[in-house]
Amino acid sequence: GQNIDQPTEMTATEGAIVQINCTYQTSGFNGLFWYQQHAGEAPTFLSYNVLDGLEEKGRFSSFLSRSKGYSYLLLKELQMKDSASYLCAVINSNYQLIWGAGTKLIIKP
Amino acid sequence: IAGITQAPTSQILAAGRRMTLRCTQDMRHNAMYWYRQDLGLGLRLIHYSNTAGTTGKGEVPDGYSVSRANTDDFPLTLASAVPSQTSVYFCASSADVGGQGTDTQYFGPGTRLTVL
Numbered sequence: 001g002q003n004i005d006q007p008t009e010m011t012a013t014e015g016a017i018v019q020i021n022c023t024y025q026t027s028g029f030n031g032l033f034w035y036q037q038h039a040g041e042a043p044t045f046l047s048y049n050v051l052d053g054l055e056e057k058g059r060f061s062s063f064l065s066r067s068k069g070y071s072y073l074l075l076k077e078l079q080m081k082d083s084a085s086y087l088c089a090v091i092n093s094n095y096q097l098i099w100g101a102g103t104k105l106i107i108k109p
Numbered sequence: 110i111a112g113i114t115q116a117p118t119s120q121i122l123a124a125g126r127r128m129t130l131r132c133t134q135d136m137r138h139n140a141m142y143w144y145r146q147d148l149g150l151g152l153r154l155i156h157y158s159n160t161a162g163t164t165g166k167g168e169v170p171d172g173y174s175v176s177r178a179n180t181d182d183f184p185l186t187l188a189s190a191v192p193s194q195t196s197v198y199f200c201a202s203s204a205d206v207g208g209q210g211t212d213t214q215y216f217g218p219g220t221r222l223t224v225l
Contacts, residue, residue, distance in 0.1 A: 042216035099151035
């Protein structure tokens, strides 16, 4: 089967750094997405990785290791508005997008 | 600039009734998708369309049908609703220029459906 694993919930403090991990076992790999979803809203695109390494975009960075089937999303200088769910999704060899259940991030003052 | 719109925003439906969820995009995207999102589960693909005139089945297609008569519209129909179809439904679209599903998907605001 195909599987995306993410922690269910994480808590962090405003101003701190948090790393959200995603491991995947899929039939092939053609890229990995991270999306942000605030409660009651639609998912919105954060990042896309297809090659190994770190992609930085402002306060957010995403890392990929294809050999390990592993990615993480790094959020720096956390703000209260970063409280949301973060969804990891992998494109498999059939170009299907397989979604993880998401990690709910709670930011405390 | 609307992006993707969905209607209705929410709906309470009696079991056995027929229901069509509407989805319209104004980005001229080739591909469109319907997902359902349930607590504790990832987004699950119901049906998709790579281009106008074509549709395909996703992970959980049973009980649902779609059509893609033109580029902009992608309605989802529940022929005879059942309580297990209670969920939040998201429509999404992507440019999918290469036809390989690697383009970013953009989501509509969702429809919250309750089947009693």
